[in-house]
Amino acid sequence: MTRVINKNSLDKEMSRGSSMSKNGQVTIFIILALVLVGVVVVIFAFPSVNVFSDSVNPGAYLKSCIEPEINNIKNTLSEQGGYANPPHYTFYQNMKLQYLCYTTENYLPCTVQQPLLVKHVEKEMKAYIEPRAKQCLQDLKNQYERKGYRVSSGASEIQISVIPEKIIVDFNAPLTITKESTQTFQKFAVAVDSKWYELILTAVSIIQYESTLGDSETSLYISYYPNLKIDKTRRDDGSTIYQLSDVTTEDKFAFATKSLVWPQGYRG
Amino acid sequence: MNRNLILLSLIILVVSSFGVTIAQTGTPNNPNVGTQATTVCCEETNSGAFCQNVPPAECKPSSRQVPTSCEATSYCRGGTCYDSTEGTCLDNTPQLVCNANGGVWNQDRPAQCDLGCCILGDQAAYVSLVRCKRLSSFLGLETNYDKSVTNEVACINKVQQQERGACVYEFEFETTCKFGTRAECNAQTGGNATVQAGTFYAGKLCSAEELGTNCGPTTKTTCVAGKDESYFVDTCGNPANIYDSSKINDKAYWTDVKGKDESCNPSSGNILSSSCGNCDYLQGSICRNENQAGKNPTY
Numbered sequence: 001m002t003r004v005i006n007k008n009s010l011d012k013e014m015s016r017g018s019s020m021s022k023n024g025q026v027t028i029f030i031i032l033a034l035v036l037v038g039v040v041v042v043i044f045a046f047p048s049v050n051v052f053s054d055s056v057n058p059g060a061y062l063k064s065c066i067e068p069e070i071n072n073i074k075n076t077l078s079e080q081g082g083y084a085n086p087p088h089y090t091f092y093q094n095m096k097l098q099y100l101c102y103t104t105e106n107y108l109p110c111t112v113q114q115p116l117l118v119k120h121v122e123k124e125m126k127a128y129i130e131p132r133a134k135q136c137l138q139d140l141k142n143q144y145e146r147k148g149y150r151v152s153s154g155a156s157e158i159q160i161s162v163i164p165e166k167i168i169v170d171f172n173a174p175l176t177i178t179k180e181s182t183q184t185f186q187k188f189a190v191a192v193d194s195k196w197y198e199l200i201l202t203a204v205s206i207i208q209y210e211s212t213l214g215d216s217e218t219s220l221y222i223s224y225y226p227n228l229k230i231d232k233t234r235r236d237d238g239s240t241i242y243q244l245s246d247v248t249t250e251d252k253f254a255f256a257t258k259s260l261v262w263p264q265g266y267r268g
Numbered sequence: 269m270n271r272n273l274i275l276l277s278l279i280i281l282v283v284s285s286f287g288v289t290i291a292q293t294g295t296p297n298n299p300n301v302g303t304q305a306t307t308v309c310c311e312e313t314n315s316g317a318f319c320q321n322v323p324p325a326e327c328k329p330s331s332r333q334v335p336t337s338c339e340a341t342s343y344c345r346g347g348t349c350y351d352s353t354e355g356t357c358l359d360n361t362p363q364l365v366c367n368a369n370g371g372v373w374n375q376d377r378p379a380q381c382d383l384g385c386c387i388l389g390d391q392a393a394y395v396s397l398v399r400c401k402r403l404s405s406f407l408g409l410e411t412n413y414d415k416s417v418t419n420e421v422a423c424i425n426k427v428q429q430q431e432r433g434a435c436v437y438e439f440e441f442e443t444t445c446k447f448g449t450r451a452e453c454n455a456q457t458g459g460n461a462t463v464q465a466g467t468f469y470a471g472k473l474c475s476a477e478e479l480g481t482n483c484g485p486t487t488k489t490t491c492v493a494g495k496d497e498s499y500f501v502d503t504c505g506n507p508a509n510i511y512d513s514s515k516i517n518d519k520a521y522w523t524d525v526k527g528k529d530e531s532c533n534p535s536s537g538n539i540l541s542s543s544c545g546n547c548d549y550l551q552g553s554i555c556r557n558e559n560q561a562g563k564n565p566t567y
Contacts, residue, residue, distance in 0.1 A: 088316030115349035
């Protein structure tokens, strides 16, 4: 009886041990699978992180570092008529829309308030991006140094260009890295796809109509450019809200004008 | 008679003096009766607007203000602001606003702002010469500018009437072809040493067998910039005629350029049609890739 009990308990112990070992194996496989999935996710989510070698792709690193900042400032400027802090604006759907053409007088076309809109937008973007871009460059140097490279760099400067279908950030940053061999970089360029230039130039054209004729005919634009959407809202105070967007992308540009105002109560 | 005249003059004098007195003194309830609210030309208002005729109280204390209309001042007078980078001009821009932002100001519209027809491949724009150069450089094209065209409609007509066809040339010991205008065919040769001068065949597609090129029919389709319709693509990547699933194996349809009216269902917008790519923006349809349209062509 005792022997039977002992055999039974031995069998149970063995079977428990075997079951535990199977559970352990399964756990190890799950952990390995999770690690593998994690590595794959890191490789695809952060292409600049090279897990197989100690080299860093400077272009990809700078793009991943600066692109979120470009999108941040682009979104702000898009909703505020090209101004990070609009000096003269009207509230519309919780947005401060800068007046790009404005008059205080009745019956008169507006006076242009910002004639060089593309240049102004580039200036606003530069003011916002430059400190972050310099930090990205410093981080890049630190990465190289951590990997045992000797790094020497000159004065850096960034330049923003808003051009058709793209926003380009040029890093004029001479950089020399040395380990077994020496690599020298003079300039890095980060390009982000955007239809912003087309929208801003449409805004300039609308301002020209508003400042000369006092109003604009938006159906003309959308018949020429099928991807363009224009929402034009006339308000009681005489101001007009323009919201331009590209239907194929997320790009938009909103601004306000006040032109050819009829006094309140006047019914023509 | 003289006595009557003197009496009339006296009455006019008394009435007009009353009027002047009322206008000058006003009434206790409305002190401005008979006068106009005085405005100044204000360089910058309290709300941040530039060059506005406003009452002095609305003018930013630190900014210039002159008791006259802005049109009469040197700094706020409206004129044309020229952006030498973009080649654009804006009218009714105050001098100080233009100069402060890096523009070139002129009281009258300068010659740089004169408009002409800018040909950009198969597109056209009625713009200034500098703007034309900038647009051409963006597209990698030579500047083709005609200042004798005096309006936008004539400019668009000019490009719509351009002859299009197959440009056949030798490239790396092969006879190949590019579909486009005669001008593009003449312009594309020369610079690149491996490309020999092309021969232009007006109204022909690159897939035309008689041209003996390496371009042939495919079942692929594409959208073309500036066009509403969906087009077949040949094996060299050139757009052919409007997509029509019944014409995939039709040799004639792959030989000569067919107009919109000669293609499938020209009177319809063919919205979300799987068999006909003859879209029309004004009838509610336009070419989009399959992801955006949510519909594939069927063969």
